[in-house]
Amino acid sequence: MRKMGREDKNIFRKGLAELTPYIPGKPVEEVRRELGLKGRIVRLASNENPIGPSPKAVARMKEVLGEINFYPDGGCFELRAALAEKHALAPGHFVFGNGVDNLIPLAVNTFVNSGDEVIIPTPSFAAYRTSTVVAGGMPVAVPLKNFQLHGEDIYRAVSPKTKMIFICNPNNPTGTIMPAGDLKKLMAALPPSVVVVMDEAYYEYVDHPGYPDSLAHLKRNENVVIFRTFSKIYGLAGLRLGYGMARPDYVNAMEKIREPFAANRVVQAGALEALADQAHTQQVKDAHGRGKQVLCQGLSDLNINFIPTEANFLFADLGVDMELLFPTLLKNGVIIRPGTAWGYPTFARITIGTPDENQFFLDQLAIVLKEWR
Ligand SMILES: Cc1ncc(COP(=O)(O)O)c(C=O)c1O
Missing domain, CATH: 3.40.640.10 (Type I PLP-dependent aspartate aminotransferase-like (Major domain))
Structure with a gap:
């Protein structure tokens, strides 16, 4: 009989030893709490739709509650x-x-x-x-x-x-x-x-x-x-x-x-x-197109290379180790996804937000890069 409370590493399934928990994009609330930020926080970390669902969908869901x-x-x-x-x-x-x-x-x-x-x-x-x-x-x-x-x-x-x-x-x-x-x-x-x-x-x-x-x-x-x-x-x-x-x-x-x-x-x-509501879907897609233009142009203006994308995010080489850059960006109210998890420490995955969110991100990035470049 094993004693209760004693550690037994074999209690878990074998494959688990080589796995680590998935690290999602940091939630806005967490960043606000941890850093005590009062101002604007823009989260471009989880490839979400920045406009939201069809208002008709929202109305129907309220009924179903x-x-x-x-x-x-x-x-x-x-x-x-x-x-x-x-x-x-x-x-x-x-x-x-x-x-x-x-x-x-x-x-x-x-x-x-x-x-x-x-x-x-x-x-x-x-x-x-x-x-x-x-x-x-x-x-x-x-x-x-x-x-x-x-x-x-x-x-x-x-x-x-x-x-x-x-x-x-x-x-x-x-x-x-x-x-x-x-x-x-x-x-x-x-x-x-x-x-x-x-x-x-x-x-x-x-x-x-x-x-x-x-x-x-x-x-x-x-x-x-x-x-x-x-x-x-x-x-x-x-x-x-x-x-x-x-x-x-x-x-x-x-x-x-x-x-x-x-x-x-x-x-x-x-x-x-x-x-x-395909009209709403089209609206989201059009807004995405405008946001993508702002983000791509802004990154190019900062001399940042990125991979041409077909999705609602960009993989960009910010040229500075994200260990340094990511915390500074957080303090400036920007949440993106460091490329470190994929083995690209100077890269980040940036969700294409609204033109306004993208501009905020670009402005903060320009400030922060001045420090590290
Ligand atoms: C490639 C890919 N597959 C699946 C998912 C998860 O999708 P869902 O929200 O439907 O679970 C994501 C979410 O980011 C994704 O990037």
Whole structure:
């Protein structure tokens, strides 16, 4: 018998030893509390929509607050029908989750056996590796080249043990896309035992003509699982709703282990309205375009290099170690995401905010850089 209260390092699952907790963008409240700041704080750290959701979605969600003593419809009947129509798919092609964050482990747990290899571009979104390790899978890192993900590099990493490939498109944190030709060649070359997960959290922001039509691959019944979210252009990050689109046999398998009520009642109602309010979505996209222009021009004026982006954030080399720069920017009321977590200590990932937020950020950055450059 072990004595109660004694430390036993083996009590936790084996994979956990090599993991560290996800570090999200610092919340405004935390920065205010920790630094005692009274003035303006601009947070460009989590790729949120700075304008917010459709006012029609907000109004509908307020109505639904009167019904929150009841469980939601776990199958998301109405939203499923609306999305099926929007994407010209069958309702059976959809699975819903508490954000894409919730769907990533769902996909891994549906397909990946212990010892299977999972190909993960690097740098990219941290959850792919975490979910893989927790499931006992073996992450295989494929480095980006020149901040770009190449289909051939992924294909070269495929082995008889490969079960899943993550493609974050546009990629977080670089904002770059893997083009349609690369995806086409990759899909044609892969054995049927490999599932390709396309994380398209930033899909709605992309303007690039070379962006792949991943749904066309799904419509040919190929081995893809496509993720989209209501957290970004639809502005519902705080309520959590993501969806996956895949072949019905894949969806049926995922349905066996998904949380029964992952998509809550309030967000389901809000998402339905948000989808219908395309005028608002267009407004957000137009504002994003204006914000992007201000930010790109301002960074260029400060002689800062950044990677051309297709998403609502920029990966920029600020030229100074973020260990120094980040705390100073915080004191000046600016929260961005240091590139340190992705192995780029002088880089930062900056969410494209409103023109006004971007200008505030640029002004503070110019002040702070004078100190360090
Ligand atoms: C690539 C990528 N996937 C998934 C997510 C999480 O999306 P959700 O809010 O739907 O969980 C993010 C959020 O930043 C992301 O950047």
